[in-house]
Amino acid sequence: MNQENYILFDQYLQEELTDPEKKLFEDQLRSDTILATSFEDFKEVNFQLKQKFSMDKERRALRSKLAKISDECREKKDSRVRTLKPWYYSVAASVTILLGVWFVMQNAKPVFEDYNQYENAYFVERGDESATLKAAQDAFNNKKYKEAVVDFELVRHEKPSTEVDLYYGITLMEVNRLEEARAIFEPIRKGTSIYKNKASWNLVLLELKQKEYDACKTILKTIPTDYENYDQVKELLKNLN
Known part of the structure; x- marks a missing residue:
């Protein structure tokens, strides 16, 4: 599963999609069983992390910080170079954190x-x-x-x-x-x-x-x-x- 899908999953769960984008995504879930399975796995990741690590606060702080960085970078880029929206950087980073922590959780032994x-x-x-x-x-x-x-x-x-x-x-x-x-x-x-x-x-x-x-x-x-x-x-x- 590529990173773009993870970002889409995250946007959907955070209610950041427009109504047409949300409908298109839900239609895709109904027609693509692999995508639907991956989405269910991703939702489980989010649930477990919220329960154990309370990621929401960290996610908001990260998005705010990275949005600011991306704005600064955009000002320095040549206008001919296409820059990504600020949320893309923050979402990608937060998804990476989510998946990284989940991987550690899955591979860690329980402790006393x-x-x-x-x-x-x-x-x-x-x-x-x-x-x-x-x-x-x-x-x-x-x-x-x-x-x-x-x-x-x-x-x-x-x-x-x-x-x-x-x-x-x-x-x-x-x-x-x-x-x-x-x-x-x-x-x-x-x-x-x-x-x-x-x-x-x-x-x-x-x-x-x-x-x-x-x-x-x-x-x-x-x-x-x-x-x-x-x-x-x-x-x-x-x-x-």
């Missing part, structure tokens, strides 16, 4: 920071007098993981539980005590508690943090479809393939 969003801890019930447990809960929920590690270590002696161990493992992973975190997750994963699938998922994150992609996929395939956050499992597995 895309997935390390955790449910808040809710250990402390009404009437619970454990100040240490409350401190661990609050530190974790406020992402103060170094503090949470210390509090959880105290809690594990005072009031041990599988749930506390799971959150302790997460805090260890967040402060890069990875092998200690693994030693927490593995027994939970192999056990029979209601936290076993969550332990498997966090073990996946641990492997992802170390860029051990094959290990990630292996563990992901062991998580059952009834896991409450199975959509994340499917998404990560898809992005790793």
Whole structure:
């Protein structure tokens, strides 16, 4: 697909075509399946980039800057040389950026920071007098993981539980005590508690943090479809393939 078509796609999506140009383009889409397929792909590119990178603001700034440059260049050109409209430069440049970033996105591996969003801890019930447990809960929920590690270590002696161990493992992973975190997750994963699938998922994150992609996929395939956050499992597995 040549660049002129990409520019046309971009103009159409930005509503820059005149009514006759818009009708002609839509007629072409109905009669040319290859063009229509390419246009659908291009729309998906725009959607994904707007979702992830918010390109609209950058696009407007780029167009304004390049329009100014093209005007300056036009003044210096011999009048016999045909110059392109300012928008052509900016559209071509923005399309290049769109396609370049999309290419990077398509070829980049997922990263730990895309997935390390955790449910808040809710250990402390009404009437619970454990100040240490409350401190661990609050530190974790406020992402103060170094503090949470210390509090959880105290809690594990005072009031041990599988749930506390799971959150302790997460805090260890967040402060890069990875092998200690693994030693927490593995027994939970192999056990029979209601936290076993969550332990498997966090073990996946641990492997992802170390860029051990094959290990990630292996563990992901062991998580059952009834896991409450199975959509994340499917998404990560898809992005790793």
